[in-house]
Amino acid sequence: GAKAAGRGSAMRFRPEMTASAQSRLELEVELRRALAQGQISVHYQPRVDVASGRIVGAEALVRWHHPERGMVPPDVFISVCEDCGLICELGALVLEKACAQQVAWAAAGRELTVSVNLSPRQFFHAGLIDEIDAILKRTGCDPRRIELEITESVLLGHDDRTVAALEALGRMGLRIAIDDFGTGYSNLAYLHRYPVDTLKIDRSFIRALSDRPAITEMIVTMCRMLGVTMVAEGVELARQLDWLRDHGVHEYQGWLFGPAVPPDAFDKRWPIPALTAACAVPTAPGTV
Numbered sequence: 001g002a003k004a005a006g007r008g009s010a011m012r013f014r015p016e017m018t019a020s021a022q023s024r025l026e027l028e029v030e031l032r033r034a035l036a037q038g039q040i041s042v043h044y045q046p047r048v049d050v051a052s053g054r055i056v057g058a059e060a061l062v063r064w065h066h067p068e069r070g071m072v073p074p075d076v077f078i079s080v081c082e083d084c085g086l087i088c089e090l091g092a093l094v095l096e097k098a099c100a101q102q103v104a105w106a107a108a109g110r111e112l113t114v115s116v117n118l119s120p121r122q123f124f125h126a127g128l129i130d131e132i133d134a135i136l137k138r139t140g141c142d143p144r145r146i147e148l149e150i151t152e153s154v155l156l157g158h159d160d161r162t163v164a165a166l167e168a169l170g171r172m173g174l175r176i177a178i179d180d181f182g183t184g185y186s187n188l189a190y191l192h193r194y195p196v197d198t199l200k201i202d203r204s205f206i207r208a209l210s211d212r213p214a215i216t217e218m219i220v221t222m223c224r225m226l227g228v229t230m231v232a233e234g235v236e237l238a239r240q241l242d243w244l245r246d247h248g249v250h251e252y253q254g255w256l257f258g259p260a261v262p263p264d265a266f267d268k269r270w271p272i273p274a275l276t277a278a279c280a281v282p283t284a285p286g287t288v
């Protein structure tokens with residue numbers, strides 16, 4: 001049906017296809033142009049340490065600046081990229097930009113872990129390891145400063161292959177996060193089998209804090225038992241942050257602290273914490 005036709009060009013359009021299938025084909029054609037013409041960029045959302053309030057990382061989020069439609073949100077075009085096979089090209093572009101940004105920040109004295117979303121199809125792509133390795137080498141990026149975010153759907157039904165791929169990425173030094181944690185159908189009893197560093201608690205559980213905090217509490221308890229870094233997504237309210245602090249959640253992202261912005265806006269809005277203050281420490285009385 002629409003999916004198969006989506007792999008080809010608009011030539012394969014058939015009348016029985018829906019308007020939405022046609023608009024997906026149009027999107028595909030426009031996405032190929034967007035990739036070729038540099039309309040794709042990456043914005044970064046701060047990831048913040050709950051206890052100290054310091055920025056410890058940034059999530060790379062892809063953006064498409066369409067010349068007529070304006071900013072097209074990733075929820076609209078990521079699935080089209082998955083269906084038409086463009087996702088690996090798009091994913092590689094985002095990863096390369098994110099690694100280069102990590103290196104630029106490190107050079108400016110800002111050691112941030114940059115997280116990058118991987119779609120399921122990209123994760124199971126045979127060339128993934130070599131491609132990531134090539135990107136790390138080209139950019140000179142420290143793999144320990146890159147965290148790959150996968151969704152629970154990746155953990156479904158591919159047990160041995162998935163564990164092998166995750167272990168290979170781990171051996172390269174990369175960190176692994178499960179994104180939107182709690183929304184999928186992963187068998188929680190087997191979660192400990194996967195070499196995962198971080199669980200990102202889906203924003204629906206943060207939103208639920210006002211009326212159903214017990215579920216969120218259960219998820220936090222489970223993360224703590226697994227010994228992984230816990231990150232809360234979609235934190236919009238001060239009282240949500242208070243709850244996270246009270247319950248020992250390590251890090252958070254959300255509009256309360258700030259949205260995803262281009263890298264230059266990131267540095268303007270959140271300047272690098274005064275290096276002068278850090279340098280001043282050794283000259284304080286009683287030291288040196």
Ligand code: C2E
Binds near residue numbers: 091119179234260
């Ligand atoms: P995600 O990875 O779970 O990213 C979090 C999304 O929540 C982002 O939406 C972010 O802008 C939004 N967000 C952040 N803070 C808040 C908040 O306080 N409240 C609310 N309501 N939303 C918040 P965005 O950038 O539109 O991305 C949507 C999804 O598209 C991402 O969800 C991710 O699954 C996918 N995506 C984005 N960039 C990429 C990419 O480079 N590759 C792949 N494969 N997927 C991507």
Ligand code: MG
Binds near residue numbers: 059
């Ligand atoms: Mg994510």
Ligand code: MG
Binds near residue numbers: 179180200202233
């Ligand atoms: Mg998420």
Ligand code: MG
Binds near residue numbers: 179
């Ligand atoms: Mg998501």
